Amino acid sequence: MRKHQIELQINGKAIAREIEPRLSLTDFLRGEQGLSGTHIGCEHGVCGACSILLDGVPIRSCLMLAVQADGHALTTVEGLTQDDGSPGLLQAAFQDAHGMQCGYCTPGMIISAQALLVDNDDPSLEQIKDAIGGNICRCTGYVQVIESIQLAASRMREAHL
Amino acid sequence: MNTVMNEHLGKNLHYVAHKRRVREDKRFVTGKGKYVQDVNLPFTKHAAVLPSPYPRARILSIDTAAAEALDGVQMVLTGEQMAVDCNPIRLGLKLPEINWYPLAVGMTCYVGEWVAIVVADDAYIAEDALDLIEVEYEPLAAIVDPERAFEDKDLLVHPGHGSNVLYHGNFLWGAVDEDFAAADDSLTFRARWGRSSTVPIETFGALASWDEGTEILDIWASIQMPNFVELMATTLGYPLNSIRLHQDVDVGGSYGVKRGIKQSVLVAYLSRKLHLPVRFIEDRLANMAGSDAHGPDRIFDTDVAFNNDGVIRSLKIRALDDAGAYPGRAPFQLAKPISAIVGPYKINSVKYEAISVCTNKSGQVPVRGFGQAPTNYMIEAAVDHVARHLGLDRLEVRRRNLIQADEFPYQIPPGSKYDSGDYQTVLQKALDLAGYDDLLARRDQARAEGRLAGIGIATVLEPGGGNNIFEYLMDPTAEITTFMEGCEVRVDAQGKITGIMGTTTSGQGHETMMATILGEELQFDPDDIRIVHADSLNALPTRSPIASRMAIMLGSAAAGAAGKIKDRAMAIAAHNLDRPIEDLEYAGGTISDRNDPSHKLTWAEICFIAYRAYHKLPDGMEPGFQAQYIFQVPGGGQLPDENNRVQVYPCYSFQAHIPYVEIDPGTGRVTVVDYAIAHDCGTVINPDIVRGMVIGGLAHGIGAALYEKFSYDDEGQFLTATFADYLMPSVHEIPDVKDVEHCTPSPLTSHGQKGSGEGGYLGAPAAIASAVNDALAPLGQQINELPMRMHKIEALINAKNSTMEKPR
Numbered sequence: 021m022r023k024h025q026i027e028l029q030i031n032g033k034a035i036a037r038e039i040e041p042r043l044s045l046t047d048f049l050r051g052e053q054g055l056s057g058t059h060i061g062c063e064h065g066v067c068g069a070c071s072i073l074l075d076g077v078p079i080r081s082c083l084m085l086a087v088q089a090d091g092h093a094l095t096t097v098e099g100l101t102q103d104d105g106s107p108g109l110l111q112a113a114f115q116d117a118h119g120m121q122c123g124y125c126t127p128g129m130i131i132s133a134q135a136l137l138v139d140n141d142d143p144s145l146e147q148i149k150d151a152i153g154g155n156i157c158r159c160t161g162y163v164q165v166i167e168s169i170q171l172a173a174s175r176m177r178e179a180h181l
Numbered sequence: 182m183n184t185v186m187n188e189h190l191g192k193n194l195h196y197v198a199h200k201r202r203v204r205e206d207k208r209f210v211t212g213k214g215k216y217v218q219d220v221n222l223p224f225t226k227h228a229a230v231l232p233s234p235y236p237r238a239r240i241l242s243i244d245t246a247a248a249e250a251l252d253g254v255q256m257v258l259t260g261e262q263m264a265v266d267c268n269p270i271r272l273g274l275k276l277p278e279i280n281w282y283p284l285a286v287g288m289t290c291y292v293g294e295w296v297a298i299v300v301a302d303d304a305y306i307a308e309d310a311l312d313l314i315e316v317e318y319e320p321l322a323a324i325v326d327p328e329r330a331f332e333d334k335d336l337l338v339h340p341g342h343g344s345n346v347l348y349h350g351n352f353l354w355g356a357v358d359e360d361f362a363a364a365d366d367s368l369t370f371r372a373r374w375g376r377s378s379t380v381p382i383e384t385f386g387a388l389a390s391w392d393e394g395t396e397i398l399d400i401w402a403s404i405q406m407p408n409f410v411e412l413m414a415t416t417l418g419y420p421l422n423s424i425r426l427h428q429d430v431d432v433g434g435s436y437g438v439k440r441g442i443k444q445s446v447l448v449a450y451l452s453r454k455l456h457l458p459v460r461f462i463e464d465r466l467a468n469m470a471g472s473d474a475h476g477p478d479r480i481f482d483t484d485v486a487f488n489n490d491g492v493i494r495s496l497k498i499r500a501l502d503d504a505g506a507y508p509g510r511a512p513f514q515l516a517k518p519i520s521a522i523v524g525p526y527k528i529n530s531v532k533y534e535a536i537s538v539c540t541n542k543s544g545q546v547p548v549r550g551f552g553q554a555p556t557n558y559m560i561e562a563a564v565d566h567v568a569r570h571l572g573l574d575r576l577e578v579r580r581r582n583l584i585q586a587d588e589f590p591y592q593i594p595p596g597s598k599y600d601s602g603d604y605q606t607v608l609q610k611a612l613d614l615a616g617y618d619d620l621l622a623r624r625d626q627a628r629a630e631g632r633l634a635g636i637g638i639a640t641v642l643e644p645g646g647g648n649n650i651f652e653y654l655m656d657p658t659a660e661i662t663t664f665m666e667g668c669e670v671r672v673d674a675q676g677k678i679t680g681i682m683g684t685t686t687s688g689q690g691h692e693t694m695m696a697t698i699l700g701e702e703l704q705f706d707p708d709d710i711r712i713v714h715a716d717s718l719n720a721l722p723t724r725s726p727i728a729s730r731m732a733i734m735l736g737s738a739a740a741g742a743a744g745k746i747k748d749r750a751m752a753i754a755a756h757n758l759d760r761p762i763e764d765l766e767y768a769g770g771t772i773s774d775r776n777d778p779s780h781k782l783t784w785a786e787i788c789f790i791a792y793r794a795y796h797k798l799p800d801g802m803e804p805g806f807q808a809q810y811i812f813q814v815p816g817g818g819q820l821p822d823e824n825n826r827v828q829v830y831p832c833y834s835f836q837a838h839i840p841y842v843e844i845d846p847g848t849g850r851v852t853v854v855d856y857a858i859a860h861d862c863g864t865v866i867n868p869d870i871v872r873g874m875v876i877g878g879l880a881h882g883i884g885a886a887l888y889e890k891f892s893y894d895d896e897g898q899f900l901t902a903t904f905a906d907y908l909m910p911s912v913h914e915i916p917d918v919k920d921v922e923h924c925t926p927s928p929l930t931s932h933g934q935k936g937s938g939e940g941g942y943l944g945a946p947a948a949i950a951s952a953v954n955d956a957l958a959p960l961g962q963q964i965n966e967l968p969m970r971m972h973k974i975e976a977l978i979n980a981k982n983s984t985m986e987k988p989r
Binding site for chain 2: 120124153157161
């Protein structure tokens with residue numbers, strides 16, 4: 021199969037690769053870039069485990085081909101850590117409020133929360149629910165996920181004061 | 182340091198019961214979890230499976246030539262070829278004419294059953310090759326309805342077995358006929374639990390690598406089950422010690438169902454054939470249709486005998502369960518609930534008829550609670566039926582039947598003794614949390630405004646700790662009375678502590694739980710204690726994280742191993758300080774003379790002696806610093822008596838659920854508006870973990886109550902292969918849950934802990950059903966079938982409306 025050249029940014033790093041046109045974006049991130057934090061849950065766009073940010077907007081990486089990401093800037097859950105790899109503010113809030121159990125949906129959940137909080141550090145409960153409404157979690161029943169996002173928002177507000 | 186006084190235990194707790202970070206979470210939030218998909222071996226090949234499009238068909242021929250010729254394909258395997266080399270997968274019950282192979286042999290038994298598997302250089306090529314396989318089928322009529330399957334003598338899923346009945350047994354505990362005769366009244370009802378499952382977001386996956394040099398098969402699998410390696414070994418015909426299961430993979434959710442034995446056998450077989458590592462990760466279609474991971478699908482017909490004051494005297498329960506085509510351990514999901522067959526109520530006698538049948542559907546696996554969730558749904562429905570029949574308040578009927586706090590340990594008719602509890606207090610806590618009087622007013626106000634509103638009330642027992650003895654009740658050749666968990670603790674030459682568990686984790690936070698207990702017992706900060714998962718060749722005996730058992734069993738084993746470590750340290754100190762052990766005191770690893778605290782050995786000195794100074798060890802003590810402890814399940818070890826009475830699980834947690842729902846009268850859509858839950862699982866090791874599992878289980882139960890179902894049409898075609906059809910609750914379907922703890926410690930465990938992984942799921946379906954029926958009560962309607970999807974409720978509302986219109 022003829023390969024295509026793509027150039028994109030992943031977590032702030034410029035990447036250029038030759039890839040097969042049918043390679044899914046999830047498989048590209050996981051298999052070719054070693055970014056295994058992006059998870060595959062359903063491969064039909066319902067569960068949200070594969071969510072990443074594309075130019076700041078949350079998308080399902082399982083529904084996109086890697087070639088379609090050409091020229092875009094991507095952020096995965098690995099891109100939200102601090103420079104030394106330790107958890108960033110949002111990730112630490114998920115730790116402190118135990119917003120997960122098995123951790124499988126967590127990267128997608130954190131990506132959706134990041135997309136919300138980047139524009140709004142004082143979201144209402146309804147806004148939080150809307151933001152993660154496309155992320156299915158089978159472990160938590162969402163309550164501690166919501167509390168994690170609220171905790172992160174309150175820390176962001178404190179930091180902004 | 183903060184301490185919590187556990188007044189029940191009379192102990193100051195430094196780490197147990199404290200809110201502390203869950204150590205597993207760091208790797209998950211940073212994307213560093215290591216799931217089976219994330220384990221990479223060089224030259225790994227990838228597998229994909231071909232599903233049957235028919236519920237029941239003869240396989241006349243399979244032509245794999247074109248698929249094999251595709252560039253990048255390594256191998257195409259059919260069931261016929263594999264059955265030459267492998268044994269059928271061992272079933273729970275002895276059913277010698279039902280042969281369960283990883284791939285269909287000669288016949289397909291359900292839509293989605295795997296007929297062939299392709300191994301290729303990548304998963305894309307493997308899927309391309311599936312399209313090139315030509316299978317010639319002769320479609321046959323399928324057996325779909327479980328009640329017909331039970332009766333049918335001609336149309337058989339497995340003709341060699343002679344019927345569709347996998348198990349049919351009758352149990353009688355106590356004087357049922359006499360109790361029915363003596364009771365003021367009785368009623369009969371049917372309750373149906375729908376075919377749903379836990380459906381983790383991670384599908385099942387396995388990676389196997391056979392090493393011809395060592396003759397060891399290495400396997401990484403998203404597994405959660407006891408006997409996994411044994412089952413693989415017997416299926417493949419390998420010695421048990423030639424399989425090494427790596428248990429340090431993170432499992433992306435399981436709640437009972439991650440039992441991918443056929444998947445794992447497939448990759449093992451293929452790896453050995455190809456001399457290459459082979460990975461198979463189910464895609465969602467293969468998972469929903471073909472993974473044999475469906476849950477109970479059960480019809481209860483129950484007779485209840487009661488007095489006019491609402492006191493329930495006796496139950497006659499008939500449970501008919503649809504196991505699907507291959508039973509695995511499914512029939513035992515009818516047996517485990519014997520552990521709490523009367524729930525939290527004082528019911529004098531029980532007759533129990535349990536029937537498991539096979540149909541042309543995907544197979545059933547253990548689901549969260551191992552059959553207890555349907556059973557609890559039926560028990561709570563019985564209480565609501567009695568209250569409705571007598572015109573009594575549902576709450577009052579429960580209060581009149583609940584076991585009282587001063588009656589523990591309480592033995593139920595089938596023999597299990599409930600260890601401890603205070604059900605009335607926990608129920609009251611739930612009512613207080615819900616603001617019950619205000620909630621009644623709110624419901625009545627909503628009704629006055631023309632809305633359909635209802636309050637649910639359910640109590641639930643959560644048996645925890647495990648114990649296989651229920652197998653014996655179905656199969657008296659299964660004399661299995663051991664049910665243990667092992668823990669090893671090593672202290673290294675630096676004095677650092679490592680705890681070793683022998684099984685995988687699928688989100689329950691075992692590493693945190695174990696570190697907390699080791700820290701508590703040894704008086705070290707749990708954050709400095711390493712926890713690792715031994716592979717199966719290195720692990721101590723385990724029964725895996727089933728049955729709400731790890732806090733109970735691994736927790737108590739960890740406390741036991743820590744005790745041995747302390748004993749060893751004390752012996753070294755007594756020898757070197759020249760003091761009797763009774764005079765010595767252990768504090769944070771340092772051991773000193775009670776009468777002269779300056780006379781002491783530090784932890785570092787003790788570790789040095791253990792590893793480097795043999796001449797300072799007590800006579801006969803082996804060098805090194807480690808301990809093992811294998812904890813046998815409390816109350817286990819007995820066979821049932823001649824009346825089938827036996828202690829099944831050891832510990833009994835309790836919850837009370839109070840949801841408030843409203844129903845859209847136009848569409849039948851149920852909205853769970855509020856939810857209050859009070860839960861008592863004894864001493865809580867980590868509050869965040871317990872709260873998460875309670876609420877998560879509750880949400881899972883809302884799914885089972887209102888949405889989730891694996892549906893088949895009348896011909897056996899599978900209708901729910903995607904998440905868009907199966908329907909799982911999103912955040913919008915889950916209300917704001919208010920929760921409160923209560924603590925009645927278990928007398929049987931190291932710190933009074935009980936299980937907490939299942940109770941939410943066991944209680945919520947009953948509670949939501951209770952609420953929906955309360956909402957429908959003004960219409961004179963009720964529903965006794967899960968899931969209570971919108972169209973069913975809409976039909977009930979419309980039926981009422983049309984009868985109301987008739988007189989006009």
